[in-house]
Amino acid sequence: MSVSMLQEMLDAGRFAVTAEIGPPKSCEPEQVRKLARMLKGSAHAFNLTDNQAANVRMSSLASSVLCLQEGLEPVMQMTCRDRNRIAMQSDLLGACALGVHNVLCISGDHQVFGNHPQAKNVYDVDPIQQLMIFRRMRDEGMNWGGEPLPQPPQPFLGAAANPFADPFEFRVARLAKKVSAGAQFVQTQCVLDVERFQRFMGYVRERGLDEEVHVIAGVIPLRSHKAALFMKNKVAGMCVPDHIVDRLRRASDPKEEGIKLCLETIDSLKSIPGVHGVHITAIAWEEIVPRLVQEAGIRP
Amino acid sequence: MIIAERKPLTEVLEMLDGSGEITVLGCRSCTAICLAGGEKEAKEMSEALSLHSELKGKGWSVRPITVERACEKEFILPLQGVKGTVLSLACGVGAQVVQEMFPMLQVLPGVNTSNMGAPEGIGVFVEKCAGCGDCILHLTAGICPIARCAKSLLNGPCGGSQNGKCEVSPDTACAWDQIVRSLTTQGRLDLLERNIPPKDWRPSRSGGPRRTVNVEAMPGDSQKAWRDTE
Ligand code: SF4
Numbered sequence: 001m002s003v004s005m006l007q008e009m010l011d012a013g014r015f016a017v018t019a020e021i022g023p024p025k026s027c028e029p030e031q032v033r034k035l036a037r038m039l040k041g042s043a044h045a046f047n048l049t050d051n052q053a054a055n056v057r058m059s060s061l062a063s064s065v066l067c068l069q070e071g072l073e074p075v076m077q078m079t080c081r082d083r084n085r086i087a088m089q090s091d092l093l094g095a096c097a098l099g100v101h102n103v104l105c106i107s108g109d110h111q112v113f114g115n116h117p118q119a120k121n122v123y124d125v126d127p128i129q130q131l132m133i134f135r136r137m138r139d140e141g142m143n144w145g146g147e148p149l150p151q152p153p154q155p156f157l158g159a160a161a162n163p164f165a166d167p168f169e170f171r172v173a174r175l176a177k178k179v180s181a182g183a184q185f186v187q188t189q190c191v192l193d194v195e196r197f198q199r200f201m202g203y204v205r206e207r208g209l210d211e212e213v214h215v216i217a218g219v220i221p222l223r224s225h226k227a228a229l230f231m232k233n234k235v236a237g238m239c240v241p242d243h244i245v246d247r248l249r250r251a252s253d254p255k256e257e258g259i260k261l262c263l264e265t266i267d268s269l270k271s272i273p274g275v276h277g278v279h280i281t282a283i284a285w286e287e288i289v290p291r292l293v294q295e296a297g298i299r300p
Numbered sequence: 301m302i303i304a305e306r307k308p309l310t311e312v313l314e315m316l317d318g319s320g321e322i323t324v325l326g327c328r329s330c331t332a333i334c335l336a337g338g339e340k341e342a343k344e345m346s347e348a349l350s351l352h353s354e355l356k357g358k359g360w361s362v363r364p365i366t367v368e369r370a371c372e373k374e375f376i377l378p379l380q381g382v383k384g385t386v387l388s389l390a391c392g393v394g395a396q397v398v399q400e401m402f403p404m405l406q407v408l409p410g411v412n413t414s415n416m417g418a419p420e421g422i423g424v425f426v427e428k429c430a431g432c433g434d435c436i437l438h439l440t441a442g443i444c445p446i447a448r449c450a451k452s453l454l455n456g457p458c459g460g461s462q463n464g465k466c467e468v469s470p471d472t473a474c475a476w477d478q479i480v481r482s483l484t485t486q487g488r489l490d491l492l493e494r495n496i497p498p499k500d501w502r503p504s505r506s507g508g509p510r511r512t513v514n515v516e517a518m519p520g521d522s523q524k525a526w527r528d529t530e
C-alpha cells in the first residue's frame with residue numbers, strides 16, 4: 001500500500017524526482033504558492049525544509065499544507081533540533097491529519113549557523129530514534145509512551161544520508177542503522193564528487209541496502225564558482241572538488257556551465273545501480289528546476 | 301572536576317556597586333585547579349577591588365578568604381562572622397552552599413560555572429560529562445556523546461562531521477568521529493551497528509532538580525528509617 005505518490009513511484013521502480021522549496025522568512029502564503037505553481041509538474045514531491053540552516057522560517061508543516069492546496073505533494077522535513085519527542089509525535093499526527101504523509105527525519109543544522117545562535121537546542125532524540133518512534137506509531141499503532149492510537153498515522157518515512165561526511169567508512173553503517181530504524185527512502189547530500197558517491201553506493205549495494213531503501217541522490221545546480229566556494233567553505237558536510245570550482249571559474253557563462261554540470265551529474269547518477277531518484281536543491285534558483293528536469297529527461 | 305572561568309571585571313564591579321564589606325571567597329578544589337578561583341585568584345581579585353575602591357572612592361573594605369571546599373558545610377566555617385558581601389570564586393555549588401549556610405550574607409558569583417570536564421593542556425579544559433544520570437560510556441568507547449557531541453546524538457555522527465571536526469566549529473572535535481575511531485581500535489565496531497533507542501532523560505536534569513541518596517553512607521539508624529519509608 002502506498003500512502004503517497006512518492007512512495008508509489010519508488011515502489012513501482014520508477015525514477016523519482018524531488019525538489020526543495022525553502023519556506024519564506026515571513027507569513028506570506030503567496031510566497032510558497034508562487035514557488036509551488038512555478039514548480040508544479042517538475043517533480044513527484046517537494047521537500048519543505050524545516051527552518052533550514054537554523055533560520056526562522058514558516059513552519060514546514062504549514063508550508064507543506066500550502067503546497068498540498070496547490071496540488072503538489074510535500075515531503076515535510078522535521079529536525080530533532082527544535083522539538084522533543086512530544087512535539088514530534090504531535091506534529092506527525094497533525095501532518096497526517098492534514099494529508100502530509102512524506103516525512104523526512106533529520107538532525108538539523110546546529111543553531112550556531114542560523115539567526116538565533118543564542119537558542120537552546122532540544123535533541124531529546126536523534127533522527128534514528130525519531131524514525132523508531134514514528135515507525136512504532138504507524139506499525140504498532142501506539143505512541144512511543146505505549147498508548148494505543150485509535151487511528152495510527154501513515155507516514156512514508158525518509159531520512160538523510162551524507163556520503164561526504166566523515167568518517168567515510170561509517171556513513172554506510174549509519175544508513176543501515178536508519179534503514180533498520182524505519183527509513184523507507186533516503187535523500188543524500190548534494191553530489192558534486194561523483195567518484196566518492198559511487199564508492200558509497202558500492203558499499204550500499206554490498207550490504208544489500210539498495211534492496212531495502214530507496215536512495216534518492218541530491219543534486220545542486222551551481223550558478224558560479226563563488227556559489228561553489230560557498231558550498232565548500234560554509235556548508236557543513238559538503239564536498240566540492242576543486243575541478244568543479246575551476247570549471248565554473250573558467251566558464252564564459254558560469255550559469256550555463258552550472259546547468260551543464262548538473263545535467264552531467266544527473267546523467268551519471270541515473271546509471272548508478274541502487275539510485276532510485278534525484279533530489280534537486282536549487283535554493284534561490286528554483287526557476288531552473290523545470291528546465292533541469294526537462295533537459296535531463298526525468299520530468300515526471 | 302567542575303570547570304569555571306572568571307567573570308569579566310567590569311561585570312563584577314557592577315554587581316558590587318553599593319557594597320561595603322566585601323569578602324572574596326576562594327576555593328582550593330575545582331576552581332583552583334582551573335585557575336579561576338583558588339587562593340591566588342582570590343588574592344588578586346581582592347587587590348584589584350581594593351585598588352578600584354581607592355581610585356573611585358567606593359569605600360569598600362576587601363579581604364580574601366580561601367577554604368578547602370566551598371561546597372561542603374564543614375569547610376566553610378572560616379566564613380563565620382563575615383558580614384556584607386561575599387564574592388564567590390567557588391563554583392555555583394559552593395556559592396549556593398555558602399548562601400544557604402549564611403542567609404544574611406549577599407553571595408555574588410565571581411565566576412561563570414561551565415561544566416564537568418578535565419584539563420586538556422595547560423590552561424585548556426574540555427567538557428566531558430553532562431551528568432545525564434544514566435551513563436552509557438560502555439557503549440561509546442568511553443567517550444561521552446551527550447556532553448561532547450554538539451547535538452547529543454546517540455547513534456553515530458551527523459552529516460556535519462568532517463575531518464574529525466564538529467560542524468559547530470573547527471576548534472571542536474567531533475565526538476562521534478572519536479568514538480568511531482576508538483571503537484575501531486578496540487575492535488568493537490559491532491556496538492555501532494546497534495540502534496540505541498530514545499533515552500530516558502528522567503535521571504537527567506529533565507526529571508527536575510535531582511537529589512541523590514546513598515543509603516549505605518547514612519548512619520545505621522537513619523538507614524533503617526530511610527528503608528522503612530521507601
Ligand atoms: S553518558 Fe551521562 S553520565 Fe556518562 S559521561 Fe555522558 S553525561 Fe556523564
Ligand code: SF4
Nearest residue numbers: 449457458466467474
Ligand atoms: S559533527 Fe560530530 S560532534 Fe558535531 S554535532 Fe555532528 S556528530 Fe555531533
